[in-house]
Each structure stands twice: as C-alpha cells, then as structure tokens.
Amino acid sequence: MFGRRAFAVVLAQIAFFTACTSGSNTQETTTLDVYAASSLATPFADAGLAYEKAHPGVKVQFNFGASSDLARFVQEGAPADVFASADMSNMDRVESKDLLDSPPVIFATNYLEIIVEKGNPLNISSLQDLENLDLVFVTTSPDVPIGKYTAEVLKKAGVSVTPDSLESNVKGIMLKVASGEADAAIVYHSEVIASDGQVEGVEILAEFNIVAKYPIGIIKNSANKKQAQGFVDFLLSTAGQTLLTQYGFGLP
Amino acid sequence: MSRSRRRRQKLPWQIVLIAAVAAAFFLAPFVGLMWRTPWSKFADIVRRQEIRDALWLSIKTSLMTAVICLIFGVPLAWLLARVEFPGRRFIRALTTLSMVLPPVVGGIALLFTFGRRGLIGQYLDSWFGIRIPFTTTAVVMAQCFVAMPFLVLTVEAALRQLDSRFEGAARTLGGTRWYVFRRVTLPSIRPSLFAGIVLAWARALGEFGATITFAGNLPGTTQTMPLATYAALDSNPESALILSLVMIAIAFTILIALRDRWLGRAEQGLSL
Known part of the structure; x- marks a missing residue:
C-alpha cells in the first residue's frame, strides 16, 4: 500500500522523536555535529557522506528538526558545530545571543507548493480552493518556519484556512498528507521532490509565493571550527550546490 | 509496609549511596525546572484560555482512558491469568x-x-463516514493504546497470586461464575486494581508521541497538556515551564493521595 518513500517518511518521523545526539570523540575520528532544518534532511545526508568521503577521519552527525527546536537547543548549549535554519528569524535568535562564530551565510533557497494526495482526488488547483473546499488541512505552528511561510502565503492570497492540526515539523505534515489523513498542506518545493511521488505538488502563483532563505552558521563554541568551515564551504562549492539543486533547492 | 516495626540494622552504605544517587537523579530535574520557573507570572499564565483548554482536555481524555482501560483491561488480564489457550504468550x-x-x-x-x-x-470512512484522526476520540485511542498494558499487567500479576481456593469455595457454595468474579475475585485484588487504574491514568495524562502522530495537535480538540507544553516551548518558554509544573503537581498530588487512601495495602503485584 505504501511505497518505500512513504516508509522513509515514517522512518524520518520516528527519527525526529527518538533522535539524540552524542558528541563522542574517539581518538582518530572527529565528529562534526550539524543541526539542520528537517527540510534539509535528504540533501544533507548525501552531503555528509560526500564530505566524509573527501575527509577521512571526519564523521558528520546530523540532528534534523524544526529550526525553532534546533535554535532552542543551541541556545541551551547543545554541542552543535554547525546550524542550518530554514528561515532567517531562527538564525537571528541564535545570532542575537552571540552564539555564532561569524555572520551566517545563505546557501540555498526554496519556494512553496501546495501538496495533495497522489492523484489529487479533490482537484485542488489553487490557494483559493483550500478555502472553498471542505478539506482537512494541516500545517505547523507559526514558530516553525514552514508554518510561518504558509500563513504568509495564505495572507498574500487573501485566503483563510482553518488547520485541522499543527504538526511539529515538515515531516509530520508530509506523513499526514502521504498517508491520506490530510487533504492538503503547503510545504517546500524540495519536499515534493524528496517525496518521490508519494504526494503531488500543485503550483502556487509567483505573486503569492515566497522565497525561503536557508542560512548556515558555525557555532562559536564549536571544537571543530576547521571541519565546520569545511562543511559549509562544501555546501557552497559547485558540488554542494549541484547536490542541493538536485533535491529541488534554489541557489542563493 | 510496616515502617514502625522494622528494626534498625546496620545499613550497607554502598547500597545507600547508590540509591541516593538514583533518588537525586529523579529529584534534580524537578529542582531544575522550578529554578527556571517565572513564579510571578504563574497565576497569569495558568488563567489563559488555551492553557485551561489543554488542561481540561487532558483531564477529560485521561479519565475516559482510565475507564476504558478498566472495562477492557480487567477481562483481558483475567483471561491471561486464568485461562490456558493457544497463543496466550503471544497475546501477553x-x-x-x-x-x-x-x-x-x-x-x-x-x-x-x-x-x-x-x-x-x-471502511469506517466509506461505510459510516467516521474519521478518527484529528478528533478527541483519536486522543483517547492513542492514550488507551499506551496506557492499557499498565493496568493489564498489574491486574494479571495480582490475579495469578490470588489463591483460587476462595473462588472455588464460593463456586461450591452456589455462586455463579459472574457473581464469584464480581464479589470474590475483584474485591480481593482491589489494591492492585486501583494501582493499575492509577498507573494507566498517569501514563495517559503524560501521553505525547502517539497522540501527536495519530491525533494531531489542535488547541481545544487534540492538544493535551503535553502537546501544549511542547508547542509553547518555542513561542512562550515561560508557559511551557509553568505547564510542566502544573502537570507535575497534578500527577504528584493524585499519586500521593491515592497511595494513602487506597493503595496502602497493595501487597500484590505492582504496587505504587
């Protein structure tokens, strides 16, 4: 009934709740702790492998979650080396507490799309349909970037939709739509690509759409600043940028 | 426990030390929580509508869960404890x-x-038009799913330790099976039964993961206290702290009150 991708979505969901990070350093290997927005999970997993291959002895460890959760972890002193947020405001929260080594850099962009169940059974074709049709709509709280962007887009289009659930992050939204529990949601274009056909994307007109900017920064207390900078440089390199575009991200 | 009669003996200090570390480990997080709590805003935050909604929803759903666990859990426990049937170990x-x-x-x-x-x-959807996710029913189902085992295992342990000769005697005196179950079996496991209900209720009150995944998170409908606490962490960490304290206070008060009133003689099975 559910393809491998849906299964992957489920696994990702499990991973978010059971995820724990441990900054264990053995003698030979350096562990790089990268805290990244959940929408970056797929490309970053690849980027991590590529970086490890190019730098023997470095192990890249990820903590994917809502940018707002991650920003809070960093503020509370979690052992992160790198923080990549899906919006500026959560990066600002970290920067304003003077926790960054240098100003953050934008390394990718994204835009939004409506997602519907495979086959689009309700024939949703525009933002207006979200208001007109009686449907189950899910999003996140406005503290999570995608929830904030969704509210922004709906406001621009003058559409009012009452959500049926405020999920904790993008993966929660994807699970609800891919499993058919929710009829529609608004997520990043990259998520539609990553879902590999488990959900269907419906375009949002450019006049209502937004550009999500992804900033990345190195944490001041990082013990591995050299490797942290190396990872950021890799993302900004041609190889890194190609990888990101493969997953539907835009260039800064 | 008969505290008064226990003789003072030389305590093995190594064990006492390790036990103290364990106790401190449970205590420290509560102290940490209280240390960060903005006490001056306590009354203000507790009176907020969304917090009262979450509190009421939590109380309502967890009590419903406790009742459902009782109705379905006791027969299941009885079956597991008393009846030999193929697949019993699997069911357990x-x-x-x-x-x-x-x-x-x-x-x-x-x-x-x-x-x-x-x-x-x-089929629920196509035949009856019933949709469970994103409803309060889903919250109760999620809670039952995680909480019922606590009642079943507690009651099952008590039933297995129960001397079945009493029930046998009642049967020979002419009691029907149902009568004996109600008037002999249930009263003799009462302490464990209460312990089971309280454990299941407490587990339901704290339920988070199954609820947010199955029922979603919407204030007033599916947002229970743990979900509200988690949601508040970003927008309003102070509310989150206070919500946590309220939950701790409720759970702690009820556990202590019940322990003294009903669970004093809980000798059988899992006791609190």
Missing part, C-alpha cells in the same frame, strides 16, 4: 509491546490502522 507479549514501543511508533501504527486510508479506517 503483544500487550507488553505497546509499553516498550516508542509511542510514536504506536501512533503511526494507529494511523495506518484507523486512519482514513488505514486497514480498518478506510
């Missing part, structure tokens, strides 16, 4: 499984079973 393992499973996994399992496209849910 199954009951325990949802206790050790990460609740999120339970939530996903519920979603793929009772969801709109789920194994059973698709």
Whole structure:
C-alpha cells in the first residue's frame, strides 16, 4: 500500500522523536555535529557522506528538526558545530545571543507548493480552493518556519484556512498528507521532490509565493571550527550546490 | 509496609549511596525546572484560555482512558491469568509491546490502522463516514493504546497470586461464575486494581508521541497538556515551564493521595 518513500517518511518521523545526539570523540575520528532544518534532511545526508568521503577521519552527525527546536537547543548549549535554519528569524535568535562564530551565510533557497494526495482526488488547483473546499488541512505552528511561510502565503492570497492540526515539523505534515489523513498542506518545493511521488505538488502563483532563505552558521563554541568551515564551504562549492539543486533547492 | 516495626540494622552504605544517587537523579530535574520557573507570572499564565483548554482536555481524555482501560483491561488480564489457550504468550507479549514501543511508533501504527486510508479506517470512512484522526476520540485511542498494558499487567500479576481456593469455595457454595468474579475475585485484588487504574491514568495524562502522530495537535480538540507544553516551548518558554509544573503537581498530588487512601495495602503485584 505504501511505497518505500512513504516508509522513509515514517522512518524520518520516528527519527525526529527518538533522535539524540552524542558528541563522542574517539581518538582518530572527529565528529562534526550539524543541526539542520528537517527540510534539509535528504540533501544533507548525501552531503555528509560526500564530505566524509573527501575527509577521512571526519564523521558528520546530523540532528534534523524544526529550526525553532534546533535554535532552542543551541541556545541551551547543545554541542552543535554547525546550524542550518530554514528561515532567517531562527538564525537571528541564535545570532542575537552571540552564539555564532561569524555572520551566517545563505546557501540555498526554496519556494512553496501546495501538496495533495497522489492523484489529487479533490482537484485542488489553487490557494483559493483550500478555502472553498471542505478539506482537512494541516500545517505547523507559526514558530516553525514552514508554518510561518504558509500563513504568509495564505495572507498574500487573501485566503483563510482553518488547520485541522499543527504538526511539529515538515515531516509530520508530509506523513499526514502521504498517508491520506490530510487533504492538503503547503510545504517546500524540495519536499515534493524528496517525496518521490508519494504526494503531488500543485503550483502556487509567483505573486503569492515566497522565497525561503536557508542560512548556515558555525557555532562559536564549536571544537571543530576547521571541519565546520569545511562543511559549509562544501555546501557552497559547485558540488554542494549541484547536490542541493538536485533535491529541488534554489541557489542563493 | 510496616515502617514502625522494622528494626534498625546496620545499613550497607554502598547500597545507600547508590540509591541516593538514583533518588537525586529523579529529584534534580524537578529542582531544575522550578529554578527556571517565572513564579510571578504563574497565576497569569495558568488563567489563559488555551492553557485551561489543554488542561481540561487532558483531564477529560485521561479519565475516559482510565475507564476504558478498566472495562477492557480487567477481562483481558483475567483471561491471561486464568485461562490456558493457544497463543496466550503471544497475546501477553503483544500487550507488553505497546509499553516498550516508542509511542510514536504506536501512533503511526494507529494511523495506518484507523486512519482514513488505514486497514480498518478506510471502511469506517466509506461505510459510516467516521474519521478518527484529528478528533478527541483519536486522543483517547492513542492514550488507551499506551496506557492499557499498565493496568493489564498489574491486574494479571495480582490475579495469578490470588489463591483460587476462595473462588472455588464460593463456586461450591452456589455462586455463579459472574457473581464469584464480581464479589470474590475483584474485591480481593482491589489494591492492585486501583494501582493499575492509577498507573494507566498517569501514563495517559503524560501521553505525547502517539497522540501527536495519530491525533494531531489542535488547541481545544487534540492538544493535551503535553502537546501544549511542547508547542509553547518555542513561542512562550515561560508557559511551557509553568505547564510542566502544573502537570507535575497534578500527577504528584493524585499519586500521593491515592497511595494513602487506597493503595496502602497493595501487597500484590505492582504496587505504587
């Protein structure tokens, strides 16, 4: 009934709740702790492998979650080396507490799309349909970037939709739509690509759409600043940028 | 426990020391929480509508869960304790499984079973127009799924330790099976029964993972106290702290009150 991708979505969901990070350093290997927005999970997993291959002895460890959760972890002193947020405001929260080594850099962009169940059974074709049709709509709280962007887009289009659930992050939204529990949601274009056909994307007109900017920064207390900078440089390199575009991200 | 009669003996200090570390480990987080709590805003925050909604929803759903666990859990416990049937060990393992499973996994399992496209849910939807996810019913189901094992295992342990000769005697005196179950079996396991209910209720009150996965998170409908606490962490960390304290206070008060009133003689099975 559910393809491998849906299964992957489920696994990702499990991973978010059971995820724990441990900054264990053995003698030979350096562990790089990268805290990244959940929408970056797929490309970053690849980027991590590529970086490890190019730098023997470095192990890249990820903590994917809502940018707002991650920003809070960093503020509370979690052992992160790198923080990549899906919006500026959560990066600002970290920067304003003077926790960054240098100003953050934008390394990718994204835009939004409506997602519907495979086959689009309700024939949703525009933002207006979200208001007109009686449907189950899910999003996140406005503290999570995608929830904030969704509210922004709906406001621009003058559409009012009452959500049926405020999920904790993008993966929660994807699970609800891919499993058919929710009829529609608004997520990043990259998520539609990553879902590999488990959900269907419906375009949002450019006049209502937004550009999500992804900033990345190195944490001041990082013990591995050299490797942290190396990872950021890799993302900004041609190889890194190609990888990101493969997953539907835009260039800064 | 008869505290008064216990003789003072030389305590093995190594064990006392380790036990003290364990106790401190449980105590320290509460102290940490209280240390960060903005006490001056306590009254203000507790009076907020969304917090009262979450509190009321939590109380309502967890009590419903406790009742449902009682109605369905006791017969299941009795079956597991008293009746030899093929697959009994499997059923017992199954009951325990949802206790050790990460609740999120339970939530996903519920979603793929009772969801709109789920194994059973698709028929509920197409035949009766019933949709469970995103409703308060889903909250109660998620809570029952994780909480019922606590009652079943507690009661089962008590039933197995119960001397069945009393029931046999009641039967020979002419009591029907149902009468004996009600008037002999249940009263003799009363302490464990209460312990089971309280454990199940407490587990339901704290349920998070299965609820957010299966029922979603919407203030007033599915946002229970743990979900509200988690949601508040970003927008309003002070509310989150105070919500946590309120939950601790409720759970702690009830556990202590029940222990003294009803569970004083809980000798059998899992006692509190």
